[in-house]
Amino acid sequence: xxxxxxxxxxxxxxxxxxxxxxxxxxxxxxxxxxxxxxxxxxxxxxxxxxxxxxxxxxxxxxxxxxxxxxxxxxxxxxxxxxxxxxxxxxxxxxxxxxxxxxxxxxxxxxxxxxxxxxxxxxxxxxxxxxxxxxxxxxxxxxxxxxxxxxxxxxxxxxxxxxxxxxxxxxxxxxxxxxxxxxxxxxxxxxxxxxxxxxxxxxxxxxxxxxxxxxxxxxxxxxxxxxxxxxxxxxxxxxxxxxxxxxxxxxxxxxxxxxxxxxxxxxxxxxxxxxxxxxxxxxxxxxxxxxxx
Amino acid sequence: xxxxxxxxxxxxxxxxxxxxxxxxxxxxxxxxxxxxxxxxxxxxxxxxxxxxxxxxxxxxxxxxxxxxxxxxxxxxxxxxxxxxxxxxxxxxxxxxxxxxxxxxxxxxxxxxxxxxxxxxxxxxxxxxxxxxxxxxxxxxxxxxxxxxxxxxxxxxxxxxxxxxxxxxxxxxxxxxxxxxxxxxxxxxxxxxxxxxxxxxxxxxxxxxxxxxxxxxxxxxxxxxxxxxxxxxxxxxxxxxxxxxxxxxxxxxxxxxxxxxxxxxxxxxxxxxxxxxxxxxxxxxxxxxxxxxxxxxxxxxxxxxxxxxxxxxxxxxxxxxxxxxxxxxxxxxxxxxxxxxxxxxxxxxxxxxxxx
Numbered sequence: 001x002x003x004x005x006x007x008x009x010x011x012x013x014x015x016x017x018x019x020x021x022x023x024x025x026x027x028x029x030x031x032x033x034x035x036x037x038x039x040x041x042x043x044x045x046x047x048x049x050x051x052x053x054x055x056x057x058x059x060x061x062x063x064x065x066x067x068x069x070x071x072x073x074x075x076x077x078x079x080x081x082x083x084x085x086x087x088x089x090x091x092x093x094x095x096x097x098x099x100x101x102x103x104x105x106x107x108x109x110x111x112x113x114x115x116x117x118x119x120x121x122x123x124x125x126x127x128x129x130x131x132x133x134x135x136x137x138x139x140x141x142x143x144x145x146x147x148x149x150x151x152x153x154x155x156x157x158x159x160x161x162x163x164x165x166x167x168x169x170x171x172x173x174x175x176x177x178x179x180x181x182x183x184x185x186x187x188x189x190x191x192x193x194x195x196x197x198x199x200x201x202x203x204x205x206x207x208x209x210x211x212x213x214x215x216x217x218x219x220x221x222x223x224x225x226x227x228x229x230x231x232x233x234x235x236x237x238x239x240x241x242x243x244x245x246x247x248x249x250x251x252x253x254x255x256x257x258x259x260x261x262x263x264x265x266x267x268x269x270x271x272x273x274x275x276x277x278x279x280x281x282x283x284x285x286x287x288x289x290x291x292x
Numbered sequence: 293x294x295x296x297x298x299x300x301x302x303x304x305x306x307x308x309x310x311x312x313x314x315x316x317x318x319x320x321x322x323x324x325x326x327x328x329x330x331x332x333x334x335x336x337x338x339x340x341x342x343x344x345x346x347x348x349x350x351x352x353x354x355x356x357x358x359x360x361x362x363x364x365x366x367x368x369x370x371x372x373x374x375x376x377x378x379x380x381x382x383x384x385x386x387x388x389x390x391x392x393x394x395x396x397x398x399x400x401x402x403x404x405x406x407x408x409x410x411x412x413x414x415x416x417x418x419x420x421x422x423x424x425x426x427x428x429x430x431x432x433x434x435x436x437x438x439x440x441x442x443x444x445x446x447x448x449x450x451x452x453x454x455x456x457x458x459x460x461x462x463x464x465x466x467x468x469x470x471x472x473x474x475x476x477x478x479x480x481x482x483x484x485x486x487x488x489x490x491x492x493x494x495x496x497x498x499x500x501x502x503x504x505x506x507x508x509x510x511x512x513x514x515x516x517x518x519x520x521x522x523x524x525x526x527x528x529x530x531x532x533x534x535x536x537x538x539x540x541x542x543x544x545x546x547x548x549x550x551x552x553x554x555x556x557x558x559x560x561x562x563x564x565x566x567x568x569x570x571x572x573x574x575x576x577x578x579x580x581x582x583x584x585x586x587x588x589x590x591x592x593x594x595x596x597x598x599x600x601x602x603x604x605x606x607x608x609x610x611x612x613x614x615x616x617x618x619x620x621x622x623x624x625x626x627x628x629x630x631x632x633x634x635x636x637x638x639x640x641x642x643x644x645x646x647x
Contacts (some may be wrong), residue, residue, distance in 0.1 A: 001318075028425070032425065034425050034428065034429065083607070083611070086611070087610070090425060090614075091425045092342075092344040092428060093610045093614055094423065094426065094610075095344065095346075095425065095428055095561070096559075096606050096609075096610055097607055097610040097611070098568060099559060099606055099607060100602070100603040100604065100605065100606020100607040100610070101606075101607060102603070103599045103600075103602055103603035103606070104599065104600055104604065104607075105364070106599060107597075107599035107600050107603070110596075111596070116610070123330055185425035191575060218371050218555075222429075222432055222436045222555065223431050223433075225429040225432070225433070226429065226433050228429075229426055229430065229438060261446020262440055262443065263441065263443050263444070264440075265436065265437035265440045265441070266437045266438075266440075268437070269433055269434060269437045272430075272433075273413070273416050273417065273430070276416075276417070276420055276422055277416065277420060280420035280421055280422050
């Protein structure tokens with residue numbers, strides 16, 4: 001009973017983590033860009049649902065999913081065009097640059113929507129839950145389904161579409177892709193659009209499980225990066241496994257230790273450091289003869 | 293020679309500051325100087341070593357808490373509990389606290405705690421050739437985890453409120469202006485000594501090796517050095533400096549809370565260095581002073597727009613002055629040189645290690 005309960009909680013933490021880190025896997029993985037503003041794109045997605053609520057009514061969350069994808073994507077595209085493309089080869093500087101942008105976006109949200117948290121009402125069909133020994137709320141199921149759906153869509157995109165295959169080519173060997181005629185700049189834009197769009201989708205999902213505030217995204221960004229590091233750069237499989245593993249680990253540590261929540265993060269951190277002793281580049285690695 | 297004159301001039305200015313500033317302003321200056329000590333360490337680890345440490349607040353905090361625990365115990369007196377413990381219902385002094393009643397132990401721990409954590413993390417991470425952005429992400433995660441731990445252990449650490457209400461600092465009365473002036477002088481001396489030591493370190497063969505590793509880690513490895521050891525030493529050294537700074541911060545500011553050492557605080561420690569110039573020690577110190585001064589001014593006058601200013605500073609420095617204020621002259625020189633010789637081949641810049 002206890003174990004099953006923790007597993008369910010862990011899976012639902014994992015689904016949220018997965019949504020938050022899915023986009024990062026690509027922007028970080030393909031372009032080596034640490035986008036600290038990713039968290040603010042999540043926040044923008046959440047506010048998109050909030051803005052749509054009075055216009056659309058009860059089903060706002062469903063309508064918000066594609067809209068938030070576009071909002072996040074466009075924000076990401078602007079960021080890439082204006083700044084990040086000048087920073088290729090300087091990943092650490094990009095990190096600080098995007099941190100600055102994330103501060104600005106947070107304050108914009110505060111000025112536009114106010115500092116206090118706002119609520120998005122979930123549609124009626126998401127209240128309640130199913131019983132499988134433990135009660136699983138429908139909104140958690142929805143997030144899980146959404147996460148799985150996003151993963152499926154991306155893996156289809158990467159394997160079936162020409163554009164997606166180009167993306168993989170650039171990820172595996174940028175220079176070789178460039179000399180083979182792939183317009184790497186275009187691919188980078190597409191990657192950034194999709195990666196940031198996924199952040200917007202994650203934001204809509206977060207409105208189902210809590211209030212929306214200007215710092216919504218920054219709470220997830222550190223964990224999301226850990227998922228990418230543990231899973232391996234640009235590795236869809238790695239991100240999925242790492243997200244759920246971290247989610248389940250989190251929920252079990254919280255359950256086992258008396259003053260749980262406070263130790264969980266430290267344990268997770270230690271486990272990741274230990275894990276990197278065996279797999280320094282994460283769970284899955286692109287095979288390459290390059291030294292670094 | 294010019295450097296020596298500048299150093300002497302700044303030393304005189306800092307030592308003369310109490311003559312000009314009100315006690316309130318002097319306290320602020322003392323606080324900025326603490327941040328400047330951290331900045332020296334960051335300039336070594338990041339500027340020279342290329343290790344972007346986003347968790348410097350952890351080491352600052354470890355030093356600070358070691359000192360804070362000692363001060364609280366002295367104040368409570370032998371056999372008594374610090375005030376916040378009785379508020380949170382702790383009845384016996386926790387085992388972790390006991391040795392901190394001893395001043396020597398506490399002072400040793402101010403350095404040993406952060407250095408140990410940094411050594412452990414550094415060895416584990418750098419040995420596996422985890423570097424660049426990976427290391428930055430991990431150090432940030434460490435800061436996040438540390439804060440959550442501190443907040444969660446209410447009875448042990450004072451939780452969100454942290455440690456507050458310090459009255460005595462090794463015999464100095466922290467409510468007395470004259471005694472506070474002595475504290476200020478102590479901080480100036482520590483900063484000066486730290487500067488000299490770090491400068492010596494940066495100029496030594498070791499410092500050159502560190503820069504070589506920053507610019508081409510694998511090449512240095514092929515020459516037979518162990519980059520992991522060299523990097524870990526610089527990282528641990530910067531952690532030790534941050535610990536000392538944290539320990540001095542506690543009596544100056546009179547409180548230490550998890551907010552002083554979290555993810556955001558760690559980044560604020562870093563941005564000062566970026567603004568001043570990460571490759572220049574003096575630049576890092578100046579940048580830290582300037583940034584925190586600007587923060588005080590802005591958040592007093594226009595608290596809402598401070599985040600805009602801070603964000604814009606990050607963006608502007610990275611876009612237009614990656615070498616910081618101290619590097620502006622060199623940057624201009626390069627620009628002029630590039631104008632004069634448009635045909636010259638672009639200098640080969642090694643890509644920063646991608647992973």
